[in-house]
Amino acid sequence: MTAYILRRLLYAVPILLGVNVITFALFFLVNTPDDMARMQLGAKRVTPEAIAKWKQERGYDKPLLYNAGAAGAGKITHTIFFEKSLRMFVFDFGRADDGRDIAREIRLRMGPSLAVAVPAFFVGLLIYITFALGFAFFRATYIDFWGVVICVAAMSISSMFYIIGGQYLIGKLWHLVPISGFSGGLDALRFILLPAAIGVIGGFGASTRMYRTFFLEEISKDYVRTARAKGLSEVTVLFRHVLKNAMIPILTGVVVAIPFLFIGGLITESFFGIPGLGSYTIDAINSQDFAVVRSMVFIGSLLYIVGLLLTDISYTLVDPRVRLA
Amino acid sequence: MPFQVVVLWTDWLVYLLVLVIVATTVYVRGKEHLRAPWRRVAQSRSGMVGLAVLLVFVVAGLLDSVHFRPRLQSGDPNAKVAYSIEVLSVLDLVLAPLRARREKTYSAPLATRLYAKETIELPDGSQAREFPRLKYGGAQLEDPERDRDGDIARAALGGVAGGAAVWLLFGLLIAAMVARGSGVHIKHAWNQLWRGDTEVPWHAILLTLLVFCVLGGATIALAAKYHVFGTDKVGQDVLYQALKSIRTALVIGTLTTLVMLPFALALGIAAGYFGGWIDDAIQYVYTTLNSIPGVLLIAAAVLMMQVYIDGHPELFPTAAQRADLRLLFLCIILGVTSWTGLCRLLRGEALKLKELEYIQAAHAFGVRHHRIISRHILPNVMYIVLITVVMEFSGLVLAEAVLSYVGVGVDPSMHSFGTMINNARLEMAREPMVWWSLSAAFVFMVTLVLAANLFADAVRDAFDPRVRMISALTAKTRRREGAKVSQSANP
Numbered sequence: 001m002t003a004y005i006l007r008r009l010l011y012a013v014p015i016l017l018g019v020n021v022i023t024f025a026l027f028f029l030v031n032t033p034d035d036m037a038r039m040q041l042g043a044k045r046v047t048p049e050a051i052a053k054w055k056q057e058r059g060y061d062k063p064l065l066y067n068a069g070a071a072g073a074g075k076i077t078h079t080i081f082f083e084k085s086l087r088m089f090v091f092d093f094g095r096a097d098d099g100r101d102i103a104r105e106i107r108l109r110m111g112p113s114l115a116v117a118v119p120a121f122f123v124g125l126l127i128y129i130t131f132a133l134g135f136a137f138f139r140a141t142y143i144d145f146w147g148v149v150i151c152v153a154a155m156s157i158s159s160m161f162y163i164i165g166g167q168y169l170i171g172k173l174w175h176l177v178p179i180s181g182f183s184g185g186l187d188a189l190r191f192i193l194l195p196a197a198i199g200v201i202g203g204f205g206a207s208t209r210m211y212r213t214f215f216l217e218e219i220s221k222d223y224v225r226t227a228r229a230k231g232l233s234e235v236t237v238l239f240r241h242v243l244k245n246a247m248i249p250i251l252t253g254v255v256v257a258i259p260f261l262f263i264g265g266l267i268t269e270s271f272f273g274i275p276g277l278g279s280y281t282i283d284a285i286n287s288q289d290f291a292v293v294r295s296m297v298f299i300g301s302l303l304y305i306v307g308l309l310l311t312d313i314s315y316t317l318v319d320p321r322v323r324l325a
Numbered sequence: 326m327p328f329q330v331v332v333l334w335t336d337w338l339v340y341l342l343v344l345v346i347v348a349t350t351v352y353v354r355g356k357e358h359l360r361a362p363w364r365r366v367a368q369s370r371s372g373m374v375g376l377a378v379l380l381v382f383v384v385a386g387l388l389d390s391v392h393f394r395p396r397l398q399s400g401d402p403n404a405k406v407a408y409s410i411e412v413l414s415v416l417d418l419v420l421a422p423l424r425a426r427r428e429k430t431y432s433a434p435l436a437t438r439l440y441a442k443e444t445i446e447l448p449d450g451s452q453a454r455e456f457p458r459l460k461y462g463g464a465q466l467e468d469p470e471r472d473r474d475g476d477i478a479r480a481a482l483g484g485v486a487g488g489a490a491v492w493l494l495f496g497l498l499i500a501a502m503v504a505r506g507s508g509v510h511i512k513h514a515w516n517q518l519w520r521g522d523t524e525v526p527w528h529a530i531l532l533t534l535l536v537f538c539v540l541g542g543a544t545i546a547l548a549a550k551y552h553v554f555g556t557d558k559v560g561q562d563v564l565y566q567a568l569k570s571i572r573t574a575l576v577i578g579t580l581t582t583l584v585m586l587p588f589a590l591a592l593g594i595a596a597g598y599f600g601g602w603i604d605d606a607i608q609y610v611y612t613t614l615n616s617i618p619g620v621l622l623i624a625a626a627v628l629m630m631q632v633y634i635d636g637h638p639e640l641f642p643t644a645a646q647r648a649d650l651r652l653l654f655l656c657i658i659l660g661v662t663s664w665t666g667l668c669r670l671l672r673g674e675a676l677k678l679k680e681l682e683y684i685q686a687a688h689a690f691g692v693r694h695h696r697i698i699s700r701h702i703l704p705n706v707m708y709i710v711l712i713t714v715v716m717e718f719s720g721l722v723l724a725e726a727v728l729s730y731v732g733v734g735v736d737p738s739m740h741s742f743g744t745m746i747n748n749a750r751l752e753m754a755r756e757p758m759v760w761w762s763l764s765a766a767f768v769f770m771v772t773l774v775l776a777a778n779l780f781a782d783a784v785r786d787a788f789d790p791r792v793r794m795i796s797a798l799t800a801k802t803r804r805r806e807g808a809k810v811s812q813s814a815n816p
Contacts, residue, residue: 018613156775300618
């Protein structure tokens with residue numbers, strides 16, 4: 001097991017390196033730092049001196065890959081690729097355009113993101129599985145039919161409408177919770193409630209319908225017929241046999257998403273003004289803060305790889321047929 | 326010529342897509358084994374209703390895909406011919422009245438007065454603060470407070486009657502088609518349609534068309550005099566914006582999969598078929614691309630694209646061409662982030678197929694690789710491609726709205742549901758609330774996405790052998806329990 005995890009972690013290195021090369025190419029080769037400087041400074045204030053100053057402030061004034069002017073190891077290390085891209089592997093992200101340390105900002109913002117995303121994730125999972133199992137139990141009846149109809153209708157509505165509708169109805173009309181904002185401690189509960197609830201509702205249609213399909217797929221298998229034939233009640237069959245086996249495909253999609261709880265919902269956070277990583281990313285995109293966007297790309301990829309690893313490990317826990325070798 | 330034809334990049338691709346669809350239809354018509362699953366799609370009630378709705382949207386989208394630049398009028402006949410920098414489409418011509426009638430600022434749906442109070446001069450020279458009359462909405466009324474409701478009701482009724490008449494024409498047309506197809510008298514076919522016992526669920530399709538004709542007729546009749554969905558901040562008709570947004574949504578939903586298809590097919594099949602280091606390399610590429618969160622990769626790429634566009638203004642003679650290139654680029658980058666899923670599916674399928682006896686036999690006969698792939702593997706994975714294309718559509722339409730909100734979607738000057746929502750979102754805090762832009766975007770988007778979802782489900786039910794097994798299971802129990810539920814509604 002340990003050997004397997006170690007090997008998978010080693011396998012992650014070339015992937016992260018690939019991600020780094022892609023972002024490096026995107027940010028520094030397709031468009032040179034000069035272009036970025038021009039865009040940031042605006043057309044009016046572009047002078048060669050202003051561009052040079054902008055680049056120097058951010059450390060973009062070095063050669064891209066190979067610094068012929070430096071001595072020794074400096075030939076490699078005093079370059080943009082080394083300082084801006086490779087340094088991310090030790091979580092040194094440099095500074096954002098407003099001068100703040102990105103790594104520190106990320107640590108600070110993880111909390112609020114998790115506070116909203118974690119409850120939404122687990123409550124949602126519970127609700128989706130409950131409903132999907134219910135629909136599978138009442139399969140081929142009106143309950144199932146209308147359940148699927150509602151699911152399809154629900155998944156046809158953009159998540160932004162759920163957010164806007166929820167904010168309007170609960171925050172503005174009924175004044176139950178504040179429309180947006182965040183605070184620490186127990187007080188945070190008031191701010192978390194609505195975004196979390198909307199996160200759950202927004203994912204209802206697609207997830208419930210998908211899980212229902214997983215359950216139906218399991219139900220059509222021979223071992224379920226055997227279980228029924230030996231006299232088990234339908235409820236026992238569903239909970240003891242179908243639910244357990246259907247958890248395998250459900251886990252595939254779910255576990256890989258767990259690390260992303262750190263980032264939280266991009267749209268949700270920015271609509272509700274939650275100072276998490278999601279809104280940090282959106283703000284960076286809007287203000288065209290390239291350093292922050294690059295850091296978030298790196299973090300996102302890292303989390304995805306962790307998610308893949310977790311998925312593989314969780315397989316061994318739920319499915320005895322899978323052996324990690 | 327009074328105009329200059331402009332073919333934007335996405336227009337070319339739209340035409341290409343239409344060509345591919347027509348060619349496929351012709352090809353499939355001649356092959357019984359290919360027609361069979363499509364016949365199952367045609368028998369699905371919800372699927373055909375979805376298709377009917379989609380077709381209405383597609384017509385609007387296609388009209389909006391023929392662009393031109395009108396010639397500028399000049400008094401001097403010898404003057405050099407100059408064309409407007411504004412690129413219009415055929416849809417703009419159809420909607421010319423809607424486009425031209427700009428109010429000053431917000432006005433509610435079917436309103437006769439502006440949303441905000443203004444200081445206006447009264448005939449006797451004094452000033453008063455009141456809601457001024459609209460320039461176009463209900464301008465024909467003498468006393469809007471008294472006459473408005475009656476006028477709206479009259480216009481709507483007239484529109485409904487007109488719509489119903491058009492619908493009747495549709496009904497007769499379809500009845501004639503059914504009659505010709507099955508060789509019965511048209512009266513008999515009409516009765517069959519009415520009772521709903523035709524193989525293709527024409528009954529449901531006709532009902533859908535009725536809703537569209539009646540609502541459409543009323544809207545057209547009202548739009549001639551009022552702003553049916555109100556106006557936005559700069560006084561533009563919201564109905565016009567919503568109709569213009571359809572093309573953007575359709576382009577994103579279809580072209581994205583179209584541009585990624587060649588890569589996904591080539592790489593997916595190559596990885597599965599050849600295996601070995603080719604498989605490793607391709608897997609590495611898609612794992613790497615996949616591990617970058619989609620929104621961030623799109624954001625990074627679009628930001629870079631914007632830098633490029635801003636740096637090279639000389640390449641784009643009109644604003645529409647610039648916006649169009651950004652749309653195309655968005656399609657490409659969305660394709661890059663979403664092709665990995667299809668690629669993995671194709672790899673798995675190719676891996677399975679190459680072990681089958683008939684392909685082993687082909688190997689033994691010395692058939693070359695490219696021939697095995699094109700003759701044996703490719704036709705057998707096409708169902709995956711088709712299902713993916715239709716299933717991705719609705720997700721992409723929804724994604725566009727989110728991306729436009731984040732600021733990395735389509736050009737802000739381009740009409741799209743995303744930009745509509747984004748602009749309307751800021752008006753939620755106003756008192757009284759400006760709700761109509763949001764509602765219009767909501768209605769159009771939900772209709773489009775729901776129709777696409779229903780159609781996609783029907784296609785998947787018909788083509789995916791795995792799903793077919795499940796729906797067979799529910800269908801069997803259903804018959805046993807005697808519940809009368811539409812089979813197609815059970816994905």
